[in-house]
Amino acid sequence: xxxxxERVQTGVRLEKRLLKVLKGLAEHLDISLGDLIEGMAxxxxxxxxxxxxxxxxxxxxxxxxxxxxxxxEDSHKLKEEARGDR
Numbered sequence: 001x002x003x004x005x006e007r008v009q010t011g012v013r014l015e016k017r018l019l020k021v022l023k024g025l026a027e028h029l030d031i032s033l034g035d036l037i038e039g040m041a042x043x044x045x046x047x048x049x050x051x052x053x054x055x056x057x058x059x060x061x062x063x064x065x066x067x068x069x070x071x072x073e074d075s076h077k078l079k080e081e082a083r084g085d086r
Contacts, residue, residue: 007034015078017068024062029055 014022026036043050051059062068070078 015070017066018070020066021059021062021068024065025055025059028058028062 022036023033026033029036031039040050
């Protein structure tokens, strides 16, 4: 059974390397980035793991490719650089 929904366009800002990993994972799973984010959120809301062991392995590969060293522990400690700090 398919449920009817309404999607909206959003202007979410994400850490650059994290976005690259998410896009790479969506491409690997052959789904849109929006579908990936929706699925992750719905799984998290029910405290269910969103990924299989195989998919977690792919995520680790993508993290290595894009030099993403951030972890869940970093999630509320991130501070964006000011434009002049680069």
